Amino acid sequence: MxxxxxxxxxxxxxxxxxxxxxxxxxxxxxxxxxxxxxxxxxxxxxxxxxxxxxxxxxxxxxxxxxxxxxxxxxxxxxxxxxxxxxxxxxxxxxxxxxxxxxxxxxxxxxxxxxxxxxxxxxxxxxxxxxxxxxxxxxxxxxxxxxxxxxxxxxxxxxxxxxxxxxxxxxxxxxxxxxxxxxxGPYQHLEKVIPRFVSSALLGEPLTIHGDGTAKRDWLxxxxxxxxxxxxxxxxxxxxxxxxxxxGSGFDLDILGVARTILKILGLSENLITFTPDRPGQVQHHISSTAKAEAVLKVHPCTHFQEGLEKTIAWYATHRTWWERMLSMRRVEIVGKDGTFQYY
CATH class of the missing domain: 3.40.50.720 (NAD(P)-binding Rossmann-like Domain)
Known part of the structure; x- marks a missing residue:
């Protein structure tokens, strides 16, 4: 075919x-x-x-x-x-x-x-x-x-x-x-994992919206x-x-993601900082994989730590690809009170 x-x-x-x-x-x-x-x-x-x-x-x-x-x-x-x-x-x-x-x-x-x-x-x-x-x-x-x-x-x-x-x-x-x-590779720095990874590689603070307890399913x-x-x-x-x-059926909070990245790179958690939470924040996502497993015959997937190590290695060796995006890691938005904020 x-x-x-x-x-x-x-x-x-x-x-x-x-x-x-x-x-x-x-x-x-x-x-x-x-x-x-x-x-x-x-x-x-x-x-x-x-x-x-x-x-x-x-x-x-x-x-x-x-x-x-x-x-x-x-x-x-x-x-x-x-x-x-x-x-x-x-x-x-x-x-x-x-x-x-x-x-x-x-x-x-x-x-x-x-x-x-x-x-x-x-x-x-x-x-x-x-x-x-x-x-x-x-x-x-x-x-x-x-x-x-x-x-x-x-x-x-x-x-x-x-x-x-x-x-x-x-x-x-x-x-x-x-x-x-x-x-994974080729993800824009506006997204949380490449934003954290690029910040860590540059020795800059990893800024978390809210208290970092919001959980996501990572694939x-x-x-x-x-x-x-x-x-x-x-x-x-x-x-x-x-x-x-x-989805993977595995969830981890944003603070845990930041800590894992720093641990892989051998850096101190003192680089973690916090900023007020983003409007419309979703507190928790975790995927059921039952339908995909039953119909598509999806097999157990790459462990989060392994995938993150591969991702960090890619960004570490493709600096020229992402360095041009550094100014786009933060985005100006209009807050609930009508003021402009950066996230």
Whole structure:
């Protein structure tokens, strides 16, 4: 089997890792990457070997460009839709672009899939665990109520439900995946683990929002790619119209993450500092993995410590990649009292 796959947002964090995964494991597949190359996308993520591969093609463009998206979807068998604005703090400062990209962009992709329904065998929409809000019960399964707590989460919830409606209305071959907190190579410094890692490598303070007790489920990005691979190649009867969490079932609070990074690097916990909590903070996320294990046959994943060691090693040897982002580790937002704050 030789698939032609459109990866939207493929020059971002998970998209980049997924493209590498596909091209290494399936060298005959044709991969089209569509990315607007905003601050979070980087064409330099791809090696010259990838760029020069005749089965790889990069298109710079916006998922809100419906005509462009339609033209690209006509060329492929599968669509994996990552393209989105994804940073919680940025959504608090400027939420309009989040709804434009995350909701209207998703509508462009879903409508293009609809117009090519007969040839598209799989449409994977990459949602987020943020649509759930704080856990009402643990672990959080795919039936957990949706209670988004930030503009970003609300935009992604809208896109999530939009794709679901296209499946219900048009019976499109959709699968929705909801990744929990991801980490690994190529992640922007605005996210907590690369922000902590870069600060530690520079000997700077690791700043924690609130008291550090907020817990997250952590999944190493290599494991994420393996699970997306399973979704992509699963039997249609098993996954069509389904939703799958992409999580590890392992949770650790933010303070524990900071301490672990410092311990791996042999640095003092005195580098940890605190700042007032971010508005809309989710207190606890932990994924149920039962459905993914039962349907996709997901196996136990990389231990958090091992994945973190690999991540730190990557950032330590790719300083030129992330040093240009140092000014973007903090984002200005509007607080509840109308004042501007940095997070």
């Amino acid at each position: 030789k698939l032609r796959i459109l990866v939207t947002g493929g020059a971002g964090f998970i998209g980049t890792n997924f493209v590498y995964h596909l091209m290494k494991r399936y060298p005959r597949y044709q991969i089209l990457v569509l990315d607007a190359l905003t601050y979070a996308g980087n064409l330099e993520n791809f090696s010259s070997e990838i760029k020069e591969n005749p089965n790889f093609r990069f298109i710079r463009g916006d998922v809100c460009d419906a005509a462009l998206v339609l033209d690209l979807v006509r060329e492929v068998d599968c669509v994996v839709h990552f393209a989105a604005e994804t940073h919680v703090a940025r959504s608090i400062f400027d939420d309009r672009k989040f709804f434009k990209t995350d909701v209207l962009g998703t509508q462009s992709v879903a409508n293009a899939v609809l117009r090519n329904k007969d040839q598209i065998r799989r449409f994977i929409h990459v949602s987020t665990s943020e649509v759930y809000g704080t856990a009402l019960y643990q672990p959080m399964d795919e039936d957990h109520p949706l209670n988004p707590m930030t503009p970003y989460a609300a935009a992604k919830a809208g896109a999530d439900r939009l794709v679901y409606s296209y499946w219900r209305t048009y019976d499109l071959p959709t699968v929705i995946v909801r990744p929990f907190n991801q980490y 190493f990005v290599e494991e994420t790619c393996k699970r997306l691979d399973l979704v992509l190649h699963a039997d249609d009867a098993d996954v069509r119209g389904q939703i799958f969490n992409l």
